[in-house]
Amino acid sequence: MYRSQRLALKYFAAAVVLFGVMTLFGLSSAFYFVHPTFLLNTFNFNTSKILHINTLVLWLLMGFFGSVYWFLPGETGREVEGIGAAEVLFWVFCVVIAVVAAVFIVVQYGPGTEFTLWFINQGRKYVEAPRWAAIAIVVVALVFAYNVIASTVKSRNYSGILMVLILDLIPLCVLYLDAFPRITNMSKDLFWWWWLVHLWVEATWEILIGCIMAWALMDLLGSSRRVVESWLYVEVALVLGTGILGLGHHYFWIGTPRYWLGVGGFFSALEPLPLLGMVIHAIYDAGVNHMQASNRPAFYWMLAEAFGNFIGAGVFGFMMTLPQINLYSHGTQWTASHGHFAFWGAYACGVITVIYLAVQKTRGCSRLDGRAWKWSFALLNLGMLGMVGALLVAGIDQAFFERALGGSTWSAFVALQHQPWYTEGMWARFLFGLVFTAGFAVLAYDLITLGRIRGVEEAEPVKAAAA
Amino acid sequence: MTAYAMVGTALLLGAFVLLAGLYGLLYSLAMVLERPRLRPAAFACYALHFGVMAVLVIATPLGGWWKILIVGSCLAYFAIPPITWRYLVSLHREEEGSHHGRKPRKHVARPVVSIRSRA
Amino acid sequence: MYTRDPAFWRAAAVSSTLFMSAVLVILTVNTLQTISIGGSNVPTYDVINRQITYAYDPAQHEYVARAGGEELLFGRRYTEKEATALVARGKLVIQSRACMDCHTFFGNGAYYAPDLTRAWLDPIWASEYPGPKRGAAITAFVMHPFRIGFHVMPNLHLSKEEAQAVVAYLKWMSAVNTNGFPDGFGRAQSR
Numbered sequence A: 001m002y003r004s005q006r007l008a009l010k011y012f013a014a015a016v017v018l019f020g021v022m023t024l025f026g027l028s029s030a031f032y033f034v035h036p037t038f039l040l041n042t043f044n045f046n047t048s049k050i051l052h053i054n055t056l057v058l059w060l061l062m063g064f065f066g067s068v069y070w071f072l073p074g075e076t077g078r079e080v081e082g083i084g085a086a087e088v089l090f091w092v093f094c095v096v097i098a099v100v101a102a103v104f105i106v107v108q109y110g111p112g113t114e115f116t117l118w119f120i121n122q123g124r125k126y127v128e129a130p131r132w133a134a135i136a137i138v139v140v141a142l143v144f145a146y147n148v149i150a151s152t153v154k155s156r157n158y159s160g161i162l163m164v165l166i167l168d169l170i171p172l173c174v175l176y177l178d179a180f181p182r183i184t185n186m187s188k189d190l191f192w193w194w195w196l197v198h199l200w201v202e203a204t205w206e207i208l209i210g211c212i213m214a215w216a217l218m219d220l221l222g223s224s225r226r227v228v229e230s231w232l233y234v235e236v237a238l239v240l241g242t243g244i245l246g247l248g249h250h251y252f253w254i255g256t257p258r259y260w261l262g263v264g265g266f267f268s269a270l271e272p273l274p275l276l277g278m279v280i281h282a283i284y285d286a287g288v289n290h291m292q293a294s295n296r297p298a299f300y301w302m303l304a305e306a307f308g309n310f311i312g313a314g315v316f317g318f319m320m321t322l323p324q325i326n327l328y329s330h331g332t333q334w335t336a337s338h339g340h341f342a343f344w345g346a347y348a349c350g351v352i353t354v355i356y357l358a359v360q361k362t363r364g365c366s367r368l369d370g371r372a373w374k375w376s377f378a379l380l381n382l383g384m385l386g387m388v389g390a391l392l393v394a395g396i397d398q399a400f401f402e403r404a405l406g407g408s409t410w411s412a413f414v415a416l417q418h419q420p421w422y423t424e425g426m427w428a429r430f431l432f433g434l435v436f437t438a439g440f441a442v443l444a445y446d447l448i449t450l451g452r453i454r455g456v457e458e459a460e461p462v463k464a465a466a467a
Numbered sequence B: 001m002t003a004y005a006m007v008g009t010a011l012l013l014g015a016f017v018l019l020a021g022l023y024g025l026l027y028s029l030a031m032v033l034e035r036p037r038l039r040p041a042a043f044a045c046y047a048l049h050f051g052v053m054a055v056l057v058i059a060t061p062l063g064g065w066w067k068i069l070i071v072g073s074c075l076a077y078f079a080i081p082p083i084t085w086r087y088l089v090s091l092h093r094e095e096e097g098s099h100h101g102r103k104p105r106k107h108v109a110r111p112v113v114s115i116r117s118r119a
Numbered sequence C: 001m002y003t004r005d006p007a008f009w010r011a012a013a014v015s016s017t018l019f020m021s022a023v024l025v026i027l028t029v030n031t032l033q034t035i036s037i038g039g040s041n042v043p044t045y046d047v048i049n050r051q052i053t054y055a056y057d058p059a060q061h062e063y064v065a066r067a068g069g070e071e072l073l074f075g076r077r078y079t080e081k082e083a084t085a086l087v088a089r090g091k092l093v094i095q096s097r098a099c100m101d102c103h104t105f106f107g108n109g110a111y112y113a114p115d116l117t118r119a120w121l122d123p124i125w126a127s128e129y130p131g132p133k134r135g136a137a138i139t140a141f142v143m144h145p146f147r148i149g150f151h152v153m154p155n156l157h158l159s160k161e162e163a164q165a166v167v168a169y170l171k172w173m174s175a176v177n178t179n180g181f182p183d184g185f186g187r188a189q190s191r
Ligand code: HEM
Pocket: A125, A197, A201, A202, A206, A249, A250, A268, A269, A271, A272, A313, A314, A317, A318, A319, A320, A321, A326, A329, A330, A331, A332, A335, A336, A338, A339, A340, A342, A343, A346, C107, C108, C109
């Protein structure tokens, strides 16, 4: 095994740990909605939520880094260039995360000074980590980009996937610089902030996961390079062709000019089209392999990725992306419903797929199956579906009563807290959160023990290889 | 837009994309399972999708341009499954014409990992 | 057929990306002018010396924010420079306390607490505290929040000076034009 792949395993382990931390803070965040005096003035909702969404971003990033470190040596046929630095920076990354988390938990917030932004909390959603930590993350990301680029150059294998990946990493890193500025003007602040949030999740990350899934397809189903590369190009053309200007769906109400209503609505209405193509592709691959693969969990998580991306991003996104609807759905639990489903479908499922592939290779299982993964697959997806369903109901109720009828005032917000659909939705979200958490526990157990303590069912010749 | 119209329109928009997805799902399942009986089901979904489109156009207070966009994407959704399917088939067929099945990659080594058999 | 050639799709990917990025850059340049301080949608910071209203405009078919005559905040007339410093301080406080991880600003943030876009104009304040007195009332609230609803706002230990800066920020923000968001603000109460 290459050193790079050993590093990948470390990244996967860290990602799963952070996934767990994120789930616990998700649960606690959800609890405030049903019990608002929970830890009031000791550990407030915002701190809990900061920990939830920051660990979300970090575990997915770690999953992506791990996936690339996992596949890269296979692609270039050599050890990753600069692997020593990458190994050191993995530990730096972990220590930084631990320190930031400790500061969030213990210090929580600071006085209104630049010192706070540098060392405690930046208070901008998703990028709350203080500046010193953001600098460390930039360094980790730059070394990662260097690893990929230098390895490609040294191997002289300018494959399509690698070129797409490299061209994607540049904007991905540059956009992160958006995590630093303090802009007084809220319109401008949010304008740039959305470049980071939207152009990450609906553009650069979408391409990154496309590259990773292309490798995963070749590995799992033996798809040919020509096929996956052609497909990757189609994806890039359509996803970026619609997603870049789809950015406009965040520029309806932040002080930006009117034309964004048209631009944002138009391009984001097209965004679900390529996602449907990906579903068709997934079924095609599933079909030619007769729903069989040597690694069943990876295979099912890959299918979940295609469907989750389509429904979470495509259906739930399109529902509220036209300006006339968004005027009322904007900034409600409806948004949270879509946010959860889309992140889950598009990214979380993809990362779990690759982790299962890595487990199979490292534990030397020619065939990976069992019962635990089925339970975790069912519980996680059921929990997620339940949560986003509950949030959708609560969110529509909120858009209806608080935004449309109530006019978004404070008393409209207060009145919402007495709407049964809303309050019950919040309870349902919490309960399905428990189901999700149970699923996570089984997933962690499965990943730790599969092929190690527990045996792996090795039956039937591996059909996938013949497809 | 009134509060009721907002909720109704949003649900229709969701159903619009969801039914397009269902159509795509059933269409490709019919192909992949070689079960032609699924095809009418696929087209029934598309008919529902089309119906939702019609309701969106006739009965919702969305602006005219948005309605045109919805009609346009309704047509696009019809075409995506067959076109994607044919494209995938032709891509793979071309591939299989030259080599057979899972060919070793020419210029790339497989990830080297110890594959202990657990017989 | 040409569509089977990966090179065709590669070219499509590169050109669509470049084209869309170019359009985005052009729109960005234009947008940045509109949303700069003093641009057509975003008032200068000394708007905090004036009365702000947010009401339905039949001509534009939406709610529009307007700055009217003088209405001092904390009984002071701020120069443009002073106002800029005060509002900038307010933003710093808002970030340092992560208000946005409970509240939304222009609808962006978290959904645990009410939207603050027009908090300055909220009927709960406006009905009891006419313009000149409102600053002190909201200042007192953010320093020692009381509870009217189910969700509670914690005490975030703002000093008086920090709280006043935050209130100046809220007043400035309520004058930004946002294409009619939030719609119907205050309508339910006035009926
Ligand atoms: C992988 C794809 C996607 C991911 C991960 C994703 C994630 C998210 C998240 C997390 C938010 C909330 C942002 C915040 O305020 O913090 C959001 C907002 C939004 N998304 Fe997506 N999204 C995706 C695709 C889409 C697509 C395809 C559409 C449209 C068809 C869409 C439409 C929207 C809209 C309109 C909002 C704003 C909601 C509001 O006004 O509050 N998204 N998305």
